[in-house]
Amino acid sequence: xxxxxxxxxxxxxxxxxxxxxxxxxxxxxxxxxxxxxxxxxxxxxxxxxxxxxxxxxxxxxxxxxxxxxxxxxxxxxxxxxxxxxxxxxxxxxxxxxxxxxxxxxxxxxxxxxxxxxxxxxxxxxxxxxxxxxxxxxxxxxxxxxxxxxxxxxxxxxxxxxxxxxxxxxxxxxxxxxxxxxxxxxxxxxxxxxxxxxxxxxxxxxxxxxxxxxxxxxxxxxxxxxxxxxxxxxxxxxxxxxxxxxxxxxxxxxxxxxxxxxxxxxxxxxxxxxxxxxxxxxxxxxxxxxxxxxxxxxxxxxxxxxxxxxxxxxxxxxxxxxxxxxxxxxxxxxxxxxxxxxxxxxxxxxxxxxxxxxxxxxxxxxxxxxxxxxxxxxxxxxxxxxxxxxxxxxxxxxxxxxxxxxxxxxxxxxxxxxxxxxxxxxxxxxxxxxxxxxxxxxxxxxxxxxxxxxxx
Amino acid sequence: xxxxxxxxxxxxxxxxxxxxxxxxxxxxxxxxxxxxxxxxxxxxxxxxxxxxxxxxxxxxxxxxxxxxxxxxxxxxxxxxxxxxxxxxxxxxxxxxxxxxxxxxxxxxxxxxxxxxxxxxxxxxxxxxxxxxxxxxxxxxxxxxxxxxxxxxxxxxxxxxxxxxxxxxxxxxxxxxxxxxxxxxxxxxxxxxxxxxxxxxxxxxxxxxxxxxxxxxxxxxxxxxxxxxxxxxxxxxxxxxxxxxxxxxxxxxxxxxxxxxxxxxxxxxxxxxxxxxxxxxxxxxxxxxxxxxxxxxxxxxxxxxxxxxxxxxxxxxxxxxxxxxxxxxxxxxxxxxxxxxxxxxxxxxxxxxxxxx
Numbered sequence: 025x026x027x028x029x030x031x032x033x034x035x036x037x038x039x040x041x042x043x044x045x046x047x048x049x050x051x052x053x054x055x056x057x058x059x060x061x062x063x064x065x066x067x068x069x070x071x072x073x074x075x076x077x078x079x080x081x082x083x084x085x086x087x088x089x090x091x092x093x094x095x096x097x098x099x100x101x102x103x104x105x106x107x108x109x110x111x112x113x114x115x116x117x118x119x120x121x122x123x124x125x126x127x128x129x130x131x132x133x134x135x136x137x138x139x140x141x142x143x144x145x146x147x148x149x150x151x152x153x154x155x156x157x158x159x160x161x162x163x164x165x166x167x168x169x170x171x172x173x174x175x176x177x178x179x180x181x182x183x184x185x186x187x188x189x190x191x192x193x194x195x196x197x198x199x200x201x202x203x204x205x206x207x208x209x210x211x212x213x214x215x216x217x218x219x220x221x222x223x224x225x226x227x228x229x230x231x232x233x234x235x236x237x238x239x240x241x242x243x244x245x246x247x248x249x250x251x252x253x254x255x256x257x258x259x260x261x262x263x264x265x266x267x268x269x270x271x272x273x274x275x276x277x278x279x280x281x282x283x284x285x286x287x288x289x290x291x292x293x294x295x296x297x298x299x300x301x302x303x304x305x306x307x308x309x310x311x312x313x314x315x316x317x318x319x320x321x322x323x324x325x326x327x328x329x330x331x332x333x334x335x336x337x338x339x340x341x342x343x344x345x346x347x348x349x350x351x352x353x354x355x356x357x358x359x360x361x362x363x364x365x366x367x368x369x370x371x372x373x374x375x376x377x378x379x380x381x382x383x384x385x386x387x388x389x390x391x392x393x394x395x396x397x398x399x400x401x402x403x404x405x406x407x408x409x410x411x412x413x414x415x416x417x418x419x420x421x422x423x424x425x426x427x428x429x430x431x432x433x434x435x436x437x438x439x440x441x442x443x444x445x446x447x448x449x450x451x452x453x454x455x456x457x458x459x460x461x462x463x464x465x466x467x468x469x470x471x472x473x474x475x476x477x478x479x
Numbered sequence: 480x481x482x483x484x485x486x487x488x489x490x491x492x493x494x495x496x497x498x499x500x501x502x503x504x505x506x507x508x509x510x511x512x513x514x515x516x517x518x519x520x521x522x523x524x525x526x527x528x529x530x531x532x533x534x535x536x537x538x539x540x541x542x543x544x545x546x547x548x549x550x551x552x553x554x555x556x557x558x559x560x561x562x563x564x565x566x567x568x569x570x571x572x573x574x575x576x577x578x579x580x581x582x583x584x585x586x587x588x589x590x591x592x593x594x595x596x597x598x599x600x601x602x603x604x605x606x607x608x609x610x611x612x613x614x615x616x617x618x619x620x621x622x623x624x625x626x627x628x629x630x631x632x633x634x635x636x637x638x639x640x641x642x643x644x645x646x647x648x649x650x651x652x653x654x655x656x657x658x659x660x661x662x663x664x665x666x667x668x669x670x671x672x673x674x675x676x677x678x679x680x681x682x683x684x685x686x687x688x689x690x691x692x693x694x695x696x697x698x699x700x701x702x703x704x705x706x707x708x709x710x711x712x713x714x715x716x717x718x719x720x721x722x723x724x725x726x727x728x729x730x731x732x733x734x735x736x737x738x739x740x741x742x743x744x745x746x747x748x749x750x751x752x753x754x755x756x757x758x759x760x761x762x763x764x765x766x767x768x769x770x771x772x773x774x775x776x777x778x779x780x781x782x783x784x785x786x787x788x789x790x791x792x793x794x795x796x797x798x799x800x801x802x803x804x805x806x807x808x809x810x811x812x813x814x815x816x817x818x819x820x821x822x823x824x825x826x827x828x829x830x831x832x833x834x835x
Contacts, residue, residue, distance in 0.1 A: 111799045114543045134802035135544040226694075226782040227796075272680050276687040278629045280783030281694030286629070293630050295688055429542070429802065436800040437564075438785075445784040449696070460563060467558055471803070475540065 048083065053090040056364040058152075060095055060357040067098045068354040071112065072127035072341075074103040076304050076376060083372040091361050097354045110436075117346050124349035125358065129339040130435065131163045131420075131427035132174050136477055140345045142172040145356050149175070149363055153381035159420040160380040163340050163427045168251070168479045174342040177363050178370075178377040181414035182233050182338035184323035185291060185305055186298040187316075190219055199323045200298060203241060203266060206326070211273035213297045221274050221298040222290050224282040224441065225267070225448060231282060231441035232421075233336040234300045238263050239440070240336075240423055241328035246434055246465060249425045251479045253469050256462040262329070264447050264454040271448035280445050292316060302338040303408065307374050310400065318403050322410050325417035334419050341377065374400050375408060378415075430465075430472040439464050536808035543802040555805045565810060568781075568788040572814070574700075575789065576768045579707035584761050586708070587715035588753075592745075594716065595723045612713035620777035623706050627692040627778070635689040638675065645674040645686045693779050696786040703778060703787050707768050714767075715760040722756035723749070755828055762825040769821075770814060790814055 070088065075081050085101050092099035102123065104112060109128060116122025117138045126132075132139070142164075150156065160176035186199040194216070196209045210221045223238075224231030239245060244259035271279070274297075278286070288305040290296040292313050299305065309317035327333035345355045362369065366384035370377055375394060379385040387393045395412050397405045422431040434440070443461040446452040452460070472478050503509055537555055539548040559565050594605060611619060626634055638644045677686040692698045726749065734744050772791035775781060781788035781796070790810055798807010 110543070110802075114799060114802075114804075117543070118546055134542055137542075137545040139544075225784075227780045227785070276685070276691065277694040277783070278687070278691045279694070281629065281691065281699065281779065282782070283780065289630055295630065429544070433797075433801040433803055436802070437796055442564075442784050449784060451784065464562060467561075468803075471540070471558070475542065475545070 048086050048090075050090055052368070053083075053087045054094065054365075055368065057091075057094065057361070058364065060353070062353050062357075064095045064097050064351075064354045064357060066351050066354065067100065068092065068125065068351050068358060069123040070099065070101045070125045070127070070358075071109075071116070071123035072101070072103060073106045073109055073129060075373065077307070077372070077374050080369070080373045080377075083368065087362075087365070087368070088358070091358060095354070095357065097351070099358070113346075117348065120348040122346070122348065124351045125343050125345060125355040127341055127343050128174070129341055131340070131422075131432060132342060132344050133166065133427050133432050133477070134429040135344060135346075136166060136169065136171055136173040136429070138347055139173050140347060140349070140352065142175045142345065142356070142359075145175050145359055146172050148360060149381065152360070153363060154383045156380050157378075157382065157415055159337055159415075159418060160340065162420040162422065162425075163337070164342055165426060166428060166477065167426055168428075169477065174344040175359050176340055176342045176380045177359065178366065178380050179340045179418070180302045180338040180376055181378060181411050181418055182237070182300060182302055182335045183411060183414065184298055184326060185296075185301055185303075185320055186323060187219070187291075187294075187296070187319050188321050189319050190217055190297045193217060199321060200326055201323065203238065203270070203326045203328055206298065207266075207270050207273045210270075210297055214274040217297075219295060219297045220276050222279055222282075222287045222296045223267075223270065223275065223300060224287060225271075225279050225445035226282045226441055227438040228282055228284045228286075228441075229339070230284055230287055230301060231279075232435055232438065233338060235440040235444050236421065236423070237300065237325060237335045238267060238328075238444075240334035240419065241326060241332050242266070243328065243330055243332055245424060246431060246440070247422060247425050247469075251422075251425050251428060251430075251469075253462065253466050255465055256458050260458050261454050264444060264458060267444045268447050268454070275448075280449065291320070300335070302376060303374075303411075304376060307376070307400070310402070321407065324410060324413060333417050334423065335417055336421060336423075337418050340420070370394070371399065375411075378411075382415075428472065428478045429475070430469040430478050433468045433472070434465050437464075533808040533812055536805050537812055539805050541804040541808075543799070543804055546804065551805075555809045559806055559809045559813075564781075564785045564788055564793060565790075565813075567785055568790045568793040568810075569813060571786075571788060572769055572790050572817075575704055575707060576765055579704050579711065579768050580761055580764045582704070582708045583711045583715050583764050584757060587712055587719050587760065588750075588757065590712070590716045591719040591723055592749075594720050608716055609713045611709050612717075616710055616771070616773045617777060619710060620706060620774050623702070623709075624693075624778055627702055629689055629691050629694060632689055632692065634692075635676075638690070644676045644690065694783055696783055699779050699783060699787050703774055706774050706778060707771070710774070711764045711767060715764055718760040718763075719753055719757055722753040725756075726752050755831065758828050759825060762821050762828070765821050766818060766825075769817060 075084070081103055088099040088101055091097075106129060109126075113126050113128070113132075113135070116126075117135065146156070146161075156176070157179065160179055164174040164176045165172050184200065188197060188199070190213050191197055191199050191209060194209045194212045196205065200206050200209060206221060206223075214220050223234045225235070236246075239260060242259045242263035244255070244257050244263050246253065246255050248254045278290070287296065287299040287301050288308055291299050291301075291305045292309050294313075294316055303322070306317060306320050306322075309320060325333040325335035343355075343359050345352060349355055363381060363384055366377075366379040366381070367387055370379060370385045370388050371394070375388065375398070379388070382389060388395060389412060395406070395408050398408055402408060421427050421435055425431075439461050443457045446457045447454050469478065535548050538550055538552065540551050540555070541548060590608060594601065594608070626632060635644060674686065676688075676690050677684055679685075690698060692702050730748065730752075734748055739748070770791060772789070772795065775787055775789050775792045776795070779787040781792055790813055794807045794810035797803050797810060801807070
């Protein structure tokens with residue numbers, strides 16, 4: 025008698041595969057394979073970050089090698105820390121030597137003049153997998169120059185992580201749904217239970233995301249759809265004033281000195297009632313402090329006074345091909361191959377990565393799929409289910425416009441988190457802080473405009 | 480057999496060559512140039528080329544993605560100077576450097592005087608003092624990052640145990656012996672902690688978990704300075720110690736015969752004699768501290784709100800992370816005049832010392 029493989033069996037098998045680290049057979053590594061459109065040979069060098077989930081890197085290296093063996097290409101993957109990527113990429117581009125394929129976790133828009141236009145790869149991907157998630161296209165396409173400076177294969181949601189027991193104690197078990205809830209209920213949790221919440225305002229990635237989420241939810245933004253600077257607005261002032269109140273009601277100075285790992289650590293230490301982060305903090309808690317993990321739940325983007333609610337994609341993995349690349353064909357074919365197998369990429373990243381093309385990860389979104397029954401043993405199993413709608417409240421860093429080099433420089437020099445911090449610390453009035461930020465942002469935009477890369 | 484057909488003596492031509500080579504080695508000018516050549520090549524490739532490239536970048540509109548050198552005059556410098564973060568970074572460079580070096584010089588003279596004495600366990604004391612210098616600065620800074628951590632700082636643990644920090648409710652339950660002493664002499668009220676980790680927000684007193692050293696402007700500033708002092712102290716101490724041991728014994732004997740007291744001896748004899756070498760140690764420290772990027776990059780990343788930002792790290796953020804290569808180069812070049820002056824003074828001091 026043969027037993028039919030149920031979805032549950034499949035999920036368990038997938039989890040076992042994922043958990044048992046970590047050699048994969050060729051079938052597991054090549055579930056979807058399309059023969060390259062041209063004959064490939066030689067070497068393909070890939071430079072990318074050491075993924076937050078080590079399992080992903082183990083899988084990825086074997087996946088890339090298996091593809092290389094199939095198509096006759098020697099694939100060499102270099103993983104380096106996220107912080108070292110910009111300098112390494114810059115050095116390679118300057119030298120005209122190095123990797124054929126480089127992955128950034130933010131839009132590499134400033135590299136436009138040194139990389140290849142990947143329009144053909146996008147068109148082929150759309151042809152094979154359907155339309156891409158809009159925020160991924162807005163993070164790789166410059167409409168002003170009609171240039172695809174990168175190819176985004178995935179993105180990472182940035183939900184709110186809250187401690188259910190703390191919010192239950194203030195009669196809000198479903199957690200915050202508006203920014204005002206953070207003051208009303210988060211403030212009460214801080215006053216009554218001594219546990220603060222953490223929205224970063226420092227020179228680091230999470231603070232950049234959090235600050236932008238607040239701005240967008242208040243109807244403010246750094247630029248408009250046409251790439252014009254609109255930071256100095258009544259909406260921005262309202263957001264900055266709100267942050268001042270929020271800090272005084274429910275936060276401690278630690279948020280001014282945070283690094284990227286700080287909000288994770290705070291949650292794990294049981295010292296945070298709410299943080300804005302990807303599910304990485306939760307995954308770490310599952311391994312290190314299961315009690316805290318069991319008490320964590322997720323909220324969508326918080327809404328502002330007019331009901332708008334946006335969060336930034338936490339990170340956004342984007343491949344680009346430098347002009348110096350020696351094996352362009354192989355690089356393009358590999359991008360398409362990875363995209364086609366994104367179901368496995370999602371699984372091996374422990375659902376950290378979401379697909380840029382939804383059709384490529386059917387087991388993530390299906391009813392009863394991984395979001396409903398987390399293969400990594402969430403309790404309850406559907407803890408991540410709210411992320412199914414994440415694409416509706418997530419957006420790109422240049423929202424409501426596209427990412428561009430000016431937005432990138434504003435992002436990487438942390439102008440927005442510092443604008444909030446200066447007011448929250450009481451060092452500047454909201455008007456002064458916003459005006460100072462505007463001055464710096466306009467200057468950055470002017471320079472990139474002169475370079476011909478923005479409108 | 481004709482003369483021309485005689486077999487050649489294989490040894491007859493070799494001495495000529497050897498003599499030429501020996502002559503070359505005897506030529507001090509040539510030998511000197513040969514020995515200097517590796518250092519010159521090193522300096523040209525790794526110092527001069529990047530330096531002049533940085534100057535070229537700073538007068539261009541180069542970015543990471545387009546490193547072509549289109550001349551834009553002083554435009555980049557104008558932009559850099561107007562930026563408030565640059566102004567803070569410039570100020571901090573001088574502030575950190577001067578405060579740290581005053582502390583380093585003072586402490587290293589004291590330490591050197593102690594180490595010049597004979598006492599039991601001196602080798603261990605010397606070893607411990609040297610330890611920060613032999614530790615890679617990146618590793619040392621990571622160590623301090625842990626020591627000053629918001630959540631797990633051992634320093635805060637000790638402070639809490641002795642009653643300097645309140646618990647998060649501000650009740651001061653962790654009062655221990657040191658606080659009891661302070662209570663007994665009336666500095667601290669009975670049954671309270673010092674509450675260094677609390678602040679008033681309106682009428683409400685908020686107590687934080689730990690001191691949050693790296694998140695508050697004042698403590699972050701002190702922390703950066705403290706790590707610079709910790710790092711530079713050993714080098715400065717060893718240099719000054721060498722100066723102390725070089726003081727001729729007959730001078731010390733003469734001082735002893737004259738019955739000069741130790742304080743007067745220090746200020747009127749020892750200090751003037753070690754002043755030149757102390758100056759050299761200080762100038763080395765100034766250069767190290769002024770150009771250091773690691774302490775701030777690891778410890779604070781310029782936080783909070785760029786209050787601890789310094790020029791080298793701001794140059795990195797703007798030039799590499801922000802992809803604005805020309806501004807990054809211009810920011811870095813603002814350190815050059817200071818370094819040039821310090822280098823000239825250092826070399827002058829060293830050459831004077833050589834003459835005497």
